[in-house]
Amino acid sequence: MEKKITNIDSLILSFLERTISSDELQVLRKWVKASNENEKYFRQFQESWLLSNGAFAKKRFHKEQAYQNFLDRIKKSDINVTKRPIALRKILYYAACIILIFGAGIGLQYGLRNHQNEEVMSYKLESPRKAKVKISLPDGSVVWLNASSSLCYNNQFGVSNRDLSLQGEGYFEISKNPQLPLMVTSGNVKVKVLGTKFNVQNYQDDDEIRVALQEGSIDFSDSRYEKSILMKPNQLIICNKKTGVLTLKDINTEYTNSWIHDDVFFNEEKLGTIAKVLERAFDVSIHFENEGLKNLIFYGDLKIEADNIIQIMDIMSATNKFNYRYNRDKKEILIFH
Template identity: 25%
Template sequence: MEKELFDIDQLISNRFLGTITPDNDQLLDKWIGEKIENQRYFSEQKKLWELFTMHQKMQQIDEHKAFQKISAQLFTRKKRNILAYIQRIAAIMLIPVVIASSIYILSEKTERKQQATVYNTAETPLGMRSSLVLPDGTKVWLNAGSKLRYPVLFSEKYRAVELCGEAYFEVKKDKKWPFVVTSGNMNIVVSGTTFNCNAYDENNQIETVLVEGQVTVINESATISKELLPNELAIFSKNNQQIVKSKINPEKYIAWKSGKLMFRDDKMDLVVEKLERWYNVEFEIKDKEITNYIYTATFIDESLDQVLKMLSLSAPIRYSVSERSKLGDQTFEKQTVKLYKK
């Protein structure tokens, strides 16, 4: 089975390079048609290959003028929801697999030697934050309730990771070794920069804030892209695949990395969303009018009780907190905070 997978990997590579023979081309088509997992794997590799090709061309010519032409040539495939099937496949790498299971899989050939590559998943529970250094030297900070999937060894051509949640990246600079972050149906392509990406599954949008350097934000079909400069925010809509960017002060977007919760004229529903992850609790807003309250505050190491007291003092809000009951498995259920209008 392993030998077959390596042979298929080479056939796919040859097709993308335009060097595949007619007989092998038919063999590859037969393999693709055998089962749905093969079709999905081939489609994922095709997408990654196209991203790599596009980035290489963008490095050589004017990015703004060339992008539409390149995307029209390379991204004419049907839209696919990648996250719908990543839990069911483990792929062989042509270039780094952005979405990969935390198991051993076969990797690209290096000087015709067959090697195995390990894929890791770094996960931060709710109520906690963590940091790690990737194999290339890139530093990553993970916010509460976040996951990052990455290979122990990156491909020689591409550095690719998958993010679910929120992370702050300080990417090791290397213009010839692009770094790609995939979150849902959006990609961020960089070579060396510092940025924050907020991409929780339950949210309808993905926020990318650039602190230093330059990034390209691209939708799944590669029909729309935005170049970000420092102190710019790109909001990607999962519903319509549109990207809108604006000038911002990045301080409140990256404060969490330093252990701060910072709100600046934010609606209470956003405040509650962040507090839930930060303290690993659940909120229930009993009066809908509360969601429209605007709040500005900075919290540093305050307990949940202290935060709730400050909320009640600065806004017409009262609250109640449930006791934590012990469950059958000897763990405790989450606390529930109920907010009421005074």
Template identity: 30%
Template structure:
């Protein structure tokens, strides 16, 4: 198929699944599909991935994405692939997200490059996960996908989750534990009160083995998503550097890495009080507090972009490239270097696969930005693409 035809028909196809296609364009697309078996096969191949877009913010979807489709078409022609039907629903998703998410799923589901039989998640099974008890020099190593017996009363390790069966109230002496998740890892902990915390790469959580007193206090470094059990008599508080997040019962994400200029608190449900010792504010679901230079700013957000790290994709919405790269660096445990410092201002919207080789993420980024990634022995160089 000629490239010019691919671009035009791809634009009509995109308009169709975003609901922007006119009646005249629909007739043109139908006529082209019925013209010959080759066209029919091409169209059915695209429809194997049945995307349903409920709402989108950018009406320039087709114009901005034609080149991505052409590039995708070239890659699809390189070798035959088997397809399976997958329905993915998006609401309020940026146009670029749709295109890059499509590319992501094509790469993840169709490319059969891993001849060793290993799953993509095998790459991250060697990540360092450890539990340190205050006052003890040695930590307990927790392996991903392996249940390690822990010689601590009331503590068990199952299915990549650390579970505390210790209870509130009088009884055993309170100890403080710190769960550390290294680069390339992620882990979950169920605290003594039943609250659940998901820890992202290069993050740690310090907490007591039993909550007592008037407050339930924990300390976070890095990023974690919290689902807090409601207890009006004993509010839950997260400390993260200068940040203080107070809650009765809710779910929210805190991102506060040492190498990030901004810290973010994003609320999924309930109500939060966020402060830094100088100022505090209360936020409601779908709001985010961003903290930079001790200044607090609140804004409306789509929570999924800030909690997607718990799933199989990283989602980005107009994110600066340097922040995208730092997230990849934490997950893949690789060092990056920008050859041209102005490239850090490049904005990226899209979806990148988590459990796949890092080269797949690079391909998708290169398809939608003006950068190129060069993998060297000890660093990944980011250069401007001509």
């Protein structure tokens, strides 16, 4: 079926360039939701835009080539585009910071509010279970989101603020900007950064918030306390969500971001905590015959690969600490003695 596109291409490009107005955004959202064909076109546009320039790994961004690659790809699909000249404006931010990658399962949500007579757009990037994603932020910083995690920021990021809100787990490599420190908020915890590499873990069902610093320095604070803690490399802070007790440890932090390479390192970790990691990584539900099993301690290095949950459970159960049953149809695992 012939699909005529008038100004939709310009709207999508404006969206990717982060120059789209609220009215234009509403038009674009309405158009995308109007049909499956429109949604498919929108997805293909974004995917080609990303894949043609490798924005997650490179500094240069060839938008003209990206668009041409998109047109070439569309020619091979069932959607025909009415060709017309398009004015490509100078990009102020990398498109990757707001890209919507359906294949990886990232979700993007919008929020609009007025602030000091300026319109502020809020963005939410999500990584579901069984997936993790790498994101380039507008200021050149890079963030990896682990499974079942989300990251929020607004269109003033890199301009008047560098504020991020994290739910779940993220590893950060932050570009230096002394005039505009980056702030990561996760629950009661705030991490102030100038330029560094660190990992933050705070899932909603976790009992603790963990912040591990690899390089540089960060200022750790909890809204329940007046004082902050200046962290040094190879330090880990554990914050108990219920009691507010803070524990500062000296550790080897090289393993704290191993999950971005599909490795999970456990050092004196409870089985209950490990189960949560596996649930998110493989999109399964793990149940325990009794609460005592959750307190079993494990050491080790696991490789997270496609559908190797059985191999992992076999390795762990070979310690004779527990037995398990896996219901593949229901994607449920029962751990018992």
